[in-house]
Amino acid sequence: MDIDMIYYSELEEWYTTNAFRSFSVKYVVDNCIYYKIDGKEHAVNAGTYMTACKYDNVYAYNKLPIKSICIDICPDTVLETFTVLTTGHEDFDNFLSGHFKYPEFFESLHSVTNTTIGAKLQQLLSRIEKEKTPDINKEWFMDLSERIIYQEYGNYLALNEINSVKATTRKEVLHRLQLAKEFMDSNYLEIAEIKEIADHCNMSEYHFFRRFKEVYKKTPYQYITEHKMQKARQLLSEKKHTVSEVALLCSFPDVFTFSKSFKKFFGIPPSLVK
Numbered sequence: 001m002d003i004d005m006i007y008y009s010e011l012e013e014w015y016t017t018n019a020f021r022s023f024s025v026k027y028v029v030d031n032c033i034y035y036k037i038d039g040k041e042h043a044v045n046a047g048t049y050m051t052a053c054k055y056d057n058v059y060a061y062n063k064l065p066i067k068s069i070c071i072d073i074c075p076d077t078v079l080e081t082f083t084v085l086t087t088g089h090e091d092f093d094n095f096l097s098g099h100f101k102y103p104e105f106f107e108s109l110h111s112v113t114n115t116t117i118g119a120k121l122q123q124l125l126s127r128i129e130k131e132k133t134p135d136i137n138k139e140w141f142m143d144l145s146e147r148i149i150y151q152e153y154g155n156y157l158a159l160n161e162i163n164s165v166k167a168t169t170r171k172e173v174l175h176r177l178q179l180a181k182e183f184m185d186s187n188y189l190e191i192a193e194i195k196e197i198a199d200h201c202n203m204s205e206y207h208f209f210r211r212f213k214e215v216y217k218k219t220p221y222q223y224i225t226e227h228k229m230q231k232a233r234q235l236l237s238e239k240k241h242t243v244s245e246v247a248l249l250c251s252f253p254d255v256f257t258f259s260k261s262f263k264k265f266f267g268i269p270p271s272l273v274k
Contacts, residue, residue: 019060022072029067052107081145176201236273
């Protein structure tokens with residue numbers, strides 16, 4: 001593909017063997033699309049998008065009626081974006097030479113609610129629903145490419161933190177850790193034990209704990225606590241709840257534990273939040 005394209009689809013049945021004819025972003029709006037890449041099947045559920053490079057013989061199909069957006073980005077757009085981003089940026093130069101030569105993107109799945117790419121995809125969906133055929137210019141595709149490059153740069157840094165010789169092993173570990181992070185992002189108020197997260201991404205509890213800390217430089221517990229603290233601060237700033245109510249809403253056992261954790265995290269007691 002030598003042009004940038006956007007396809008919006010509403011299909012009862014769909015099957016193809018040429019799902020990734022260019023670098024692609026697959027955003028599923030309703031239900032689920034299944035992609036099989038090199039023998040590994042990826043289920044892209046509603047509210048999730050997948051990024052992947054050009055592959056031959058990628059199978060894709062659905063089991064229920066689907067709504068989805070597919071975005072193909074041509075090599076020239078990606079390379080032009082590279083040029084702008086890498087000017088005078090030594091870290092990015094090393095990134096490109098060592099890992100990120102087009103089209104070697106790391107296929108990954110993300111929720112549209114947690115990333116800048118997801119925000120752009122949701123805006124696109126809103127425009128399609130209102131305008132049917134919105135006018136999308138070159139700058140739009142370059143902005144999307146830039147967001148993808150920064151996402152992949154994060155993947156590159158994370159992969160380098162995983163202590164394994166085989167690239168396929170490192171990619172599989174990172175894929176599972178990404179599933180774990182998305183699970184925590186969506187369920188941080190309900191998670192009672194780390195084992196729940198490890199089970200979700202099919203890792204042993206110890207292996208998950210060690211790998212997560214290795215890659216993200218914090219423990220799963222610290223990651224969940226950060227989410228709780230940010231949620232607590234948001235609720236307190238709205239002035240609709242007491243400190244005791246916020247402690248309960250953010251899954252703390254009591255107001256004393258909550259207040260102590262809040263002060264340690266933000267440097268002020270919850271009662272002083274404005």
